[in-house]
Amino acid sequence: MGMRLSTVILPIYRWGEGQKVWQRAEDLGFHASYTYDHLSWRSFRDGPWFGAVPTLTAAATATQSMRLGTLVTSPNFRHPVTLAKELISLDDISGGRITLGIGAGGTGFDATALGQEPWTPRERADRLAEFVPLLDRLLTEGAVSYKGDHYSAHEARNVPGCVQRPRLPFAVAATGPRGLRLAARHGQAWVTTGDPKLYETGTPEQSVQAIRGQIEKLGKACVDAGRDVTTLDKILLTGFTPDRGRPLESLDAFVDFAGQHRELGFTEIVVHWPVPDSDFAADEAVFERIAREAVAQLG
Numbered sequence: 001m002g003m004r005l006s007t008v009i010l011p012i013y014r015w016g017e018g019q020k021v022w023q024r025a026e027d028l029g030f031h032a033s034y035t036y037d038h039l040s041w042r043s044f045r046d047g048p049w050f051g052a053v054p055t056l057t058a059a060a061t062a063t064q065s066m067r068l069g070t071l072v073t074s075p076n077f078r079h080p081v082t083l084a085k086e087l088i089s090l091d092d093i094s095g096g097r098i099t100l101g102i103g104a105g106g107t108g109f110d111a112t113a114l115g116q117e118p119w120t121p122r123e124r125a126d127r128l129a130e131f132v133p134l135l136d137r138l139l140t141e142g143a144v145s146y147k148g149d150h151y152s153a154h155e156a157r158n159v160p161g162c163v164q165r166p167r168l169p170f171a172v173a174a175t176g177p178r179g180l181r182l183a184a185r186h187g188q189a190w191v192t193t194g195d196p197k198l199y200e201t202g203t204p205e206q207s208v209q210a211i212r213g214q215i216e217k218l219g220k221a222c223v224d225a226g227r228d229v230t231t232l233d234k235i236l237l238t239g240f241t242p243d244r245g246r247p248l249e250s251l252d253a254f255v256d257f258a259g260q261h262r263e264l265g266f267t268e269i270v271v272h273w274p275v276p277d278s279d280f281a282a283d284e285a286v287f288e289r290i291a292r293e294a295v296a297q298l299g
Contacts, residue, residue: 003258003298004031004268005291008071008237010275011035011050015058018050021273022059025066028291032067033059034101034270039077039113043278053086060094067097071237071270072173072191074105075127077114081156084138087168088158096163101191102135103173104128125178126150132172132182139167171235180218184225189233189268190218193240207241208260215265235268236261239280247271248282254290255297262298 007030009021025033037052056068073083091098104124105111111118119127130148137144138158146153162168169188174180175195183190195202195210202210215234222229238247238257247257248271258269271290274282 003262003266003295005258005295006030006032006034006067006235006268006270007273007291008034008036008270009273010041010044010280011052011055012044012048012275013050014048018055019058019062022062025273026063028288029295030066030291031268032069032099032270033063034069034071034099035059037070037073037078037101038108038110040109042108045109053090056090056098057093060090060097065097067099068094069099069171070101072101072103072171074103074110075124075131075150076105076110078131080131080135080138080151081153084135084156084158087139088160088162091162091164091168092160094163096168098164098168099171099189100135100168101171101173102128102132103191104179125176129178129182132170132186136167136170136186171233173237175214175217177217177221180221181225183218183232184221184227184229187232189235191235191237193237196240198242199240202242204241204243207243208264211236211241211261212264233267234265235270236266237270239272245280245282248274248287248290250286251289251293251297254294258294258298 007025013021022033035052035055040049052070059068087100107118127150130150134146134151138156139162142159144153144156170186171189171191172183172187173191174183175192192214194207198207198210219229243257247254272280274280274284274287
């Protein structure tokens, strides 16, 4: 399988403009276009920011073949029962083109927007460990009852289920042992952004080493789960390694960066759609050239 190239389109556009961006992404040949599932996010907090599920629903009706998904959803403000219903609807509307990126969530605005205290890392891991297996059941079984420490379901009906069988794929974002176990057991893909501790002061070489270590741990988790690690797609969400935006400065720079990470075992690289005057600013002409030509150069 060749390397796939995908993009993240932040949900910052009124749909009159947003529709054109998603259609442009399909025209450029991206394998998938994802969006963030946050209530607001970082430097974009005081500007327009729309909901992930309605945005993806609209994108599903505005595109034909490109895959769509969240990168990523978290338990911060979601419940498996209601999320499952929305995902089954989205999978139907898109004709089976949805991937659910899912992770433990962070400590940003989502963590307190519902008026709660932010969860500790352990609490986030505890919730994800219940959320993912329950969501898996809700998307594959017609009726589910479950009582857990954090989530419950009582005769939750999900007929007719997903268009994709047995359910839409999960791309599990994880670097810790519990999250990697979830990826090995329930994921069709694994997602990383690299090692956040290296973002400010690390080098690209240190980042590659850290990611190699993450993949080794994923391999061990797969062995423990009786799974072949090569059956799991490996997705790198770029923009959070010490390289930052440098891979998007030229076609050659991107091909070099993507080639390095393909050697580690990645099957999909995700770049942010350019947003002027932000961390994701990039030359649009270079970005489009990368979209059109990089995959062929990677061979």
